[in-house]
Amino acid sequence: MKLQKLLSILFVSGSAWVVAINVAIAENAQISSSKIPYLNQVEFFSSSAYQLVQTPSQETVTITAVKANPTDKGVEVILETAQGEKLQVTNRSTGNNFIADISNAQLRLPSGEATFRSEKPNSEITEITVTNIDTNTVRVVVAGEKALPTVELFDDNAGLVFEITSAATATQPPQQPETPQSEEPAAQQDEPIELVVTGEQDNYRIPDASVGTRTDTPLRDIPQSIQVVPQQVLRDRQARSITDGLENVSGVNPISPGLAGSRDNFTIRGFEIYGNSLVNGIPEDILSDSSFVNVERLEVLKGPASVLYGEGGLGGAINFVTKQPLRDPFYEISATIGSFNDYQGTIDLTGPLNDSRTALYRFIAGYRSAETFVDFNEFTKLSIAPSLSLSLSQNTDLVIESDVNRMERNGQQPPGLPAVGTVLPNPNGRVRRSFSSKGPVTDNLTIAGRVGYRLEHRFNENWKLRNAFRYRFYNDDDRGGAPDFNPTSLAADNRTLNRRAIIGSQFYDYYYLDTNLLGKFNTGSINHQLLFGFSLSRNTTDLRFEFGIPAAPVDIFNPVYDQRVVPTGIPNSSRFITRDTLGIYLQDQITLAENLKLLLGGRVDFFEERTTNRLTNVETNQSDTAFSPRVGIVYQPIQPISLYASFARSFTPTIGTSATGEAFQPERGTQYEVGIKADLTSKLSTTLAFYDLTRSNVTTTDPNNPDFSVQTGEQNSRGIELDISGEILPGWNIIAGYAYTDARVTKDNNIPVGNRLFAAPEHSFNLWTTYRIQKGDLQGLGFGLGFYYFGERAADLANTLELPSYFRTDAAIFYEREQFRAAVNFRNLFDVEYYTSRFGSGTLVAPGEPFTVQGTISWQF
Structure with missing residues (x-):
């Protein structure tokens, strides 16, 4: 399976290194899950994966401000740097999220915060975040509402620019921002570089789950142990039952083998789990894998879950996340x-x-x-x-x-x-x-x-x-x-x-x-x-x-x-x-x-x-x-x-x-x-x-x-x-x-x-x-x-x-x-x-x- 080809154009100016990302969500820009690649088909950063690199900077570049401005097409997000230093950018995609990592930068906003967030800027984009992920890497995430965004890049003198286009105009050719004249030769200014993104997925690692808070919260921000068995693990193991799936979670032990389609029983952290099951976050009375063919992933919340879901044992709860309708055939x-x-x-x-x-x-x-x-x-x-x-x-x-x-x-x-x-x-x-x-x-x-x-x-x-x-x-x-x-x-x-x-x-x-x-x-x-x-x-x-x-x-x-x-x-x-x-x-x-x-x-x-x-x-x-x-x-x-x-x-x-x-x-x-x-x-x-x-x-x-x-x-x-x-x-x-x-x-x-x-x-x-x-x-x-x-x-x-x-x-x-x-x-x-x-x-x-x-x-x- 393949992600859509994402075209990117880079222009270099004398005073700043700028990228404009034009996010288009339209019929011709949808990502069919049937075309998401397996890892063996991914072209990684070291080969032909999406990699934009100018001459590497010896020091970390400081991003001093992030601005979100409305445009006639949607939203424009600008990452400003002090002197337009050169940046190093790599990209990947996970589900509906386009992710760009700037590997030589640090976000330092005037407010002192290390994260910029714009939620639901339009109907096609769920959220835009800019955050530090370590001491010299800034991550930009554009989360599509129902599809993976399409990305194009342009140089501008303002900073790192993200142009997010609404669905109404997504099918139109993107407008390139005007680039100020510089002393560089014209050939260097105008020569486009086509970059192809084959993308990659976090197949075995799921960073978010709603079972722990009933909200979209990263697992790293939840004060409780939560383990996720994603679809790729179930597929690689050809899991036939709950037991097959939960064998991949520590502290979960089978009581009976679930032969002939009978109910599966477990202990979690030493206590028996019989009815502590959820389906898409809704409690159910019987732990049963009768519809396991419809399971997208398993989420295991370890420890008490009564504060969220009511009665249940203290060992843990198991959430079955089912497969949902997709926008693309x-x-x-x-x-x-x-x-x-x-x-x-x-x-x-x-x-x-x-x-x-x-x-x-x-x-x-x-x-x-x-x-x-x-x-x-x-x-x-x-x-x-x-x-x-x-x-x-x-x-x-x-x-x-x-x-x-x-x-x-x-x-x-x-x-x-x-x-x-x-x-x-x-x-x-x-x-x-x-x-x-x-x-x-x-x-x-x-x-x-x-x-x-x-x-x-x-x-x-x-x-x-x-x-x-x-x-x-x-x-x-x-x-x-x-x-x-x-x-x-x-x-x-x-x-x-x-x-x-x-x-x-x-x-x-x-x-x-x-x-x-x-x-x-x-x-x-x-x-x-x-x-x-x-x-x-x-x-x-x-x-x-x-x-x-x-x-x-x-x-x-x-x-x-x-x-x-x-x-x-x-x-x-x-x-x-x-x-x-x-x-x-x-x-x-x-x-x-x-x-x-x-x-x-x-x-x-x-x-x-x-x-x-x-x-x-x-x-x-x-x-x-x-x-x-x-x-x-x-x-x-x-x-x-x-x-x-x-x-x-x-x-x-x-x-x-x-x-x-x-x-x-x-x-x-x-x-x-x-x-x-x-x-x-x-x-x-x-x-x-x-x-x-x-x-x-x-x-x-x-x-x-x-x-x-x-x-x-x-x-x-x-x-x-x-x-x-x-x-x-x-x-x-x-x-x-x-x-x-x-x-x-x-x-x-x-x-x-x-x-x-x-x-x-x-x-x-x-x-x-x-x-x-x-x-x-x-x-x-x-x-x-x-x-x-x-x-x-x-x-x-x-x-x-x-x-x-x-x-x-x-x-x-x-x-x-x-x-x-x-x-x-x-x-x-x-x-x-x-x-x-x-x-x-x-x-x-x-x-x-x-x-x-x-x-x-x-x-x-």
Whole structure:
């Protein structure tokens, strides 16, 4: 894929070196994402990439002023220097951003600030910034609203000039500013130099994410650890699930492998994450990858997120950013074939619906059929994700998005294996990884989906109103009472696995409405970015199950399945649950100085849960209020380094009563975190975080009445995390992380104090790196290599079983040329046998995937 050719003309005058950048956003200047290059196609600065250099200056040039003047075409931004010293400029592009780095300059404005910013100068430009990025480099960023700006350069005597042209005049030839006569020969003055920009992207490094503040804030300015797994990483790894993607984030550990399309479960910083998921910043009740073909990137906010999103665990939250409609036509088809009869096909279509490009669409569809490495554990999945983006006016945008997913699988949950015969010795031998405790069962049908909108209205360049609504449903049908089978225990002969059957269905409906006001203002020399809003949600759950139906056991070494059961037809659990929540939140991002930023936030939630027990015809009601504060500070001693510290709390409703009839209080989480974020280069960033997390109000057995619980339990996790991502050298990318996690029970009436928390290894490490050959006959060829290590970890809170550590190796080889891409990915290259814990059970484990091969071919047009 290629960026448009950007023409640049340079004129040299005797008194100053000036560049005029004419930014045009028009139909003939749009950048199609289908033409964004892979790194192997990028011409870097050292070769034929965009590089403007006069005779290098021995000293740093001071930019003394920045002026923004309106013109009949749009906006003209001038960078003034004291004596018109010679400057050195390089350029690159990332998404819709045109970026120019002046490598021998320093911005020193009369106000003392080190940044100039012009927000929304016209409808086609989101923002223009001029800022110091280190002691001798100034960066100029022109952010296009919906497309990458086109750039032309001219010499002028005024300084470094940016001429930004509105869409109405973008198609017209740019007017060259008049150049004063100088004593240089005319040939030197007028001879143009054509410069071609092939561009480059921050493929493995994403500098911004909205998940940490719900605003467009650079990650380096947020006092909390946030890791992003971008699209290029997901593509290079050919990620098929959430688990594949989150393996690239430190401190995130899988609980179950998510076989046959079941839900993925994780621990983050030692605490289990089950429902802490977001889609485009909107909370959802179930962490599911049912529509993973629509995921653009994954954002992991580590630590409490209640101050922004309401109830949730304190380990972290995962935000799924979906693929959005594009202004330029883009079409892609891909096909994948893998081990164990794994077949997948996807189509991705997007572009404008009208000539003015005020209506954009995107349609993504994917189908997958796989048998998996476990006997009888197979599934088919169909995903459809349409979306529509409408520009209702110059200041109002509306995005309507939805997806529907239909999945048929062999039972509701993946089969588990007994620990004896897998991670523990068995006198009868080892159990095959492919053994299924469930056996053949009738396919279970699940239909899930979501539909909603996001509306934004900009009152002016400083204030905007945002409103979003989403409805999500999840229907797990029992297909007329077909049983599912779960293992319970291993008999004394160490080969007979006892089983129980379960019949039932579950239906979830989730409604969420959020409205907030975002504004920027100053109080004296202090800058504020204020966020104020409220959210309303309703979550309904309809459960009908008959548990514990007697079923025939199975021999784990010579399985013969008897699937006959005799259900009573009367469920022993039938409930309808409704939870309503109102949240009101306030956040202020305060810039005390250019290098000192303060974050203050608070949220109060009012929730009520009503449960109807249809077996007893009894309705119970419980309500409570929770306040979640957040305080953080960021200090940047030099531009590339951010030192931060933060305090935050979370809450999770705890439903139930004590022996005295008192309703349980919400479970609380408290985090203290300090860290360092550093831009090692303009393309390589790292985060080092130290944290201390405490989970309180944990229910534990009442010592005076074992049939009830009390909220005296407490758990603590403290640790260190290191993440790094970006480009090391041209064509060489990396995303890696290390986590040390000391997660233990600190108070409990039943579990021994000091026990390690469930599925939380003390040491874990991940590394994925790729290299793309940049030129020559092999240009377009690339290689990938990954290492994943998870240390010993407890299979349950009682610490009755310790799962052994494992070290897994992945690899990839791919070829990319223009719109064509072919890739072969190898997982578990050396066929390491490993197991993960499963739903807290210390007697059952879940097998990890053996050696698999996956081949993919895709074409963009």
